[in-house]
Amino acid sequence: MKLALPTRQNQIDSHFGHCEYFTVFTVDDSRKEIIxxxxxxxxxxxxxxxxxxxxxxxxxxxxxxxxxxGDGAVNVLNSVGIEVMRGCSGNVREVALSWLSGTLSDSGESCHEHEHGHECHH
Structure with a gap:
């Protein structure tokens, strides 16, 4: 399976829409490793x-x-079959490994600055 992480300087970029790039890890879920x-x-x-x-x-x-x-971005990703887990931070490789080990959980929090007057909602 593949995981995508919005990235800036090898860290999770807290602002999805403006990250430098996305790191996509291919993982072997059964062996719990990045391949x-x-x-x-x-x-x-x-x-x-x-x-x-x-x-x-x-x-x-x-x-x-x-x-x-924001919920808009979550909905767009969900509509193409990509599940979203929010509230992640730190080194992207460590975050992916934490997810593989089962120690990551979704904060469930939306970025509310997107909801009012942000450039996503012209």
Missing amino acids: GQDLVGSPEGCGCKSNIAAVLAEMGVSLMLAGNM
């Missing part, structure tokens, strides 16, 4: 208005491990 890594360029502008969800879905990504993200 591959790709970097996907981040689209210009706001993430929830771009085609990044479709690009990641075409790559086979089924889970996004992210920091904060």
Whole structure:
């Protein structure tokens, strides 16, 4: 399976729509290890208005491990079959390994600055 993480300098970027790039880890769920890594360029502008969800879905990504993200972006990712876990932070490889070991849980928090007057909602 494949995990995508919005990344800035090898850390989870807390602002999904403006990350430097996405780190995509291919993981072997049964062996609990990372078996591959790709970097996907981040689209210009706001993430929830771009085609990044479709690009990641075409790559086979089924889970996004992210920091904060508005409900609009979550809905876009969910609509292409990508589950979202929010509230992640730290080194992207360590976050992916934490998910594999089962020690990560979704904060369930939306980034509310997206809800009112943010550029995603012109």
